[in-house]
């Protein structure tokens with residue numbers, strides 16, 4: 473058990489990478505707040521899977537772009553399990569993949585402001601107690617597209633680059649306080665968010681990678697576990713691609 477006595481919050485944990493991460497952190501001993509925005513049934517199913525496996529979890533609804541809902545979510549997890557010492561900022565905003573000249577600012581803004589705003593408010597609510605306890609680990613889910621680019625992905629690339637800078641800056645401020653902040657950057661991962669890509673295209677994209685396949689949500693969850701565990705206790709401000717060799721830095 474790598475996370476015995478830990479209390480974790482995973483945002484966007486009803487599906488995809490967040491769901492796999494919540495299940496894995498719980499399997500390693502953490503009590504987990506499982507956040508969702510709209511899909512209560514999917515969130516409840518993750519909580520049920522965790523509890524049926526002998527773990528501890530609480531379902532918490534919140535739109536992470538709304539500060540009041542973020543605070544309510546954190547209060548619920550705290551009252552259920554105690555102080556949160558592990559946070560995975562995973563929830564990402566959808567955006568239409570299209571050429572820049574056809575892009576609308578409203579779509580760009582929802583992605584950019586939504587993800588940066590949620591990181592700001594989540595960390596503002598979580599960090600003071602981490603500083604007080606001199607203990608905390610925050611992981612932000614970025615993307616390999618923060619370091620390179622793809623057609624139609626400008627809002628995603630721009631947003632995730634901003635989050636990478638947020639992580640480095642926060643890690644610098646919080647290092648002396650015993651709080652670690654790191655980036656996990658998935659490559660193409662098989663989730664609902666990528667279901668618009670035809671299967672044969674995904675297979676071809678996987679075959680172009682050194683590891684000859686795209687990622688599963690469990691691949692990303694494993695890297696998050698590694699990063700939040702005490703074995704990574706001297707790692708902060710880092711950027712770790714989890715991309716089957718698709719990005720080497």
Ligand SMILES: NC(=O)c1ccc[n+]([C@@H]2O[C@H](COP(=O)([O-])OP(=O)(O)OC[C@H]3O[C@@H](n4cnc5c(N)ncnc54)[C@H](OP(=O)(O)O)[C@@H]3O)[C@@H](O)[C@H]2O)c1
Pocket residue numbers: 483484485486487488489490507508509510511512514534535536537562563564565566613614615616657658659660661662663664665666
């Ligand atoms: N999949 C990839 O290829 C890939 C690659 C690189 C990076 N990423 C990043 O990995 C993260 C997870 O992606 P995914 O592919 O696992 O997504 P996904 O399968 O589409 O799941 C999205 C999750 O985020 C939640 N969510 C969406 N908006 C939210 C909001 N405003 N407040 C709270 N929760 C919200 C959803 O909740 P509901 O179920 O309630 O809607 C759901 O749990 C994102 O940050 C994404 O940018 C993904």
